[in-house]
Amino acid sequence: MTDAKTLSFSLPGDINTLTGGYIYDRRMVEGLREQGRTVNVVALPDSFPTPSAADMRQALDTLQALPPDQAVIIDGLAFGALDPQGVAAIRAPIVAMIHHPLAQESALPADLADHLWRTERANLAHARHVLVPSPHTRDMLIKRYDVPADRITVARPGTDRPRNGAAPLDPPLILSVGILHPRKGHDVLIAALATLTDLDWRAVIVGNPWDATHVAALEAMVAASGLYTRLTLAGRVDADRLAELYTQASIFALATRYEGYGIVFDEALSHGLPIVSTHAGAVPDTVPADAGLLVAPDDAPALAQALRHMLTDRVDRSARAAAAARAGAALPGWADTARLAGEVLDAV
Template identity: 65%
Template sequence: MIAAALAVPGDIDTVTGGYIYDRRLLEELRATGRDMRLVSLPSGFPFPSPQEMDQAMNALQALPASCPVIIDGLAFGALDPARVRLIKAPIVVLVHHPLALESGLPQDIQDHLWRTERENLRHAAQVLVPSPHTGAILTERYDVPAERIHVALPGIDRPAPVAPIAPVTLESPPLILSVGILHPRKGHDVLIDALAHLADQDWRAEIVGTPWEKGHSDALQDRIRHAGLSERITLAGRVSDRVLAQLYQRASIFALATRYEGYGIVFNEALVHGLPIVSCRTGAVPDTVPAAAGLLVDRDDPLAFAGALRSLLTDQDRRDRMAEAARLAGARLSSWAETARIAGLALDAAAAGRS
């Protein structure tokens, strides 16, 4: 098969949904026999310094026209459009979600990222997206022709039995598990506020995720303390795969008050572990979380989020029905091999210059 490349900003072993997607995609493409080269771009994207922009453009422009390259959207959407035109390699861009849709960006930054990503997408031979929702956003707001878009849903690694750190039983009180980087978009502040409305109920909660934005972890810890919930909510930060597997096994409910998701790999993880889900009606979440397995509310609404959690905490039968629906949905999820198969089609189409 043709030689190809995957260009990723920063460390591909970073623990976020986007980087997990990149890493598993690279592994599975190599497993199919493709000669895949990893091109490591500077970590400053999507806000690179001039030096980092030069390094990235030099690396990408050095690729020959015979080597199609998948460029992660975290970098691609912020590249200098005038220099993207000079890249000889056929481009497949992987858009996890458009950069301008990140939470908390000033309007001028949003406008800048929308313009650069829209312009750069004109020079992509093919486009990979992790959900139909993201594909629709690109056709509607970024003028990407639908025939250039390939929907490559994230795969799932089936949970394997792990040696217990402690006896694996459902927690009493019930454990509410939230997994997502410690970033404003993930809505952990909303979850904490929602849990403050449930002080009369019996529960404890673990929030797991790599600290991502400076000061945000401290702000969340302050929020927990001011709510008087320090004994009930653990802000765990990043944990090992083994500890996370234990938490999924011991949890009763998965909760993520996200403000936006281009897909949300953690929902797949919750489903394969048979966890009922409480989340928000935003982005790709309604397409990702089956109605029978999840309760979705408007984003930034702690009272509504608390109400959904309360309904599961107080109704064991409902929780059991949703857990069974989650298990059934998890059993139907696709594999990373299928994700790579679709990405391979995009690479071949880019190399051949066809839609």
């Protein structure tokens, strides 16, 4: 018999890392604990999803040592990359948390993408249940990874209500939030903004640096475009500064190449910000049609056209802002997300 009141939550590295996936994990742990459950956070090596042989062995030893009568939720950043034979030897009932399949990450070599698709597909067969943040990810797991639909639960990320009212700056502030990683398309956004210098605006890109090389490439783009007085690569900022930027912004923009969900879109909606983004992944399911303008990924001219429209058509921008605020007010809270996960654990 499984003890649903005690469980492990396993993920690579530090649960306080500032990315959407880690924020989701941390808030899930907090919500499950508020239900009266004991949740033991188990940190795996932070080299996943491309661990060394030693880190793979350490991760599998850790997971295989977990008690067989307590479920373990394993974050997909590690779960999809674990050796399938090792996963088969884990005695604890497994609940996989797949934010988005690892093979969907941008800029992966073809052989690595194929390897990750094979390992994640094999490992999902060993999971008692799978938690995903969006219908898009659920559908992909059904179609491409052969996961039965009745073993998948969509637990949409929760949203915190804004603490302060809107206080938009003049000229308008374009805010982008997302880890400084190729998948987020900040390079596309910079290229689009470089064609809008005839308009009056300011922009801030907030995101935890992924690696120094990519950050340097983005900084070089900003310098070459001449936008350094109007566009700030803010990097990582604290929660108070991020909240302030959301209240000061007039437009939210993210030129993402793929999203399994995209918590930042919900944050933008909750602040009543009209959104300019792409049709990639789960974005069309997350951003209501009347609250934003979506274009094809990697299309800087189309993104620039959408931003120009938002900047110059104040009537439409206000209408989309109002639609965003309505959608944001209807979003679930983190307690709702944890409730769904709790129901899964009770049924394992």
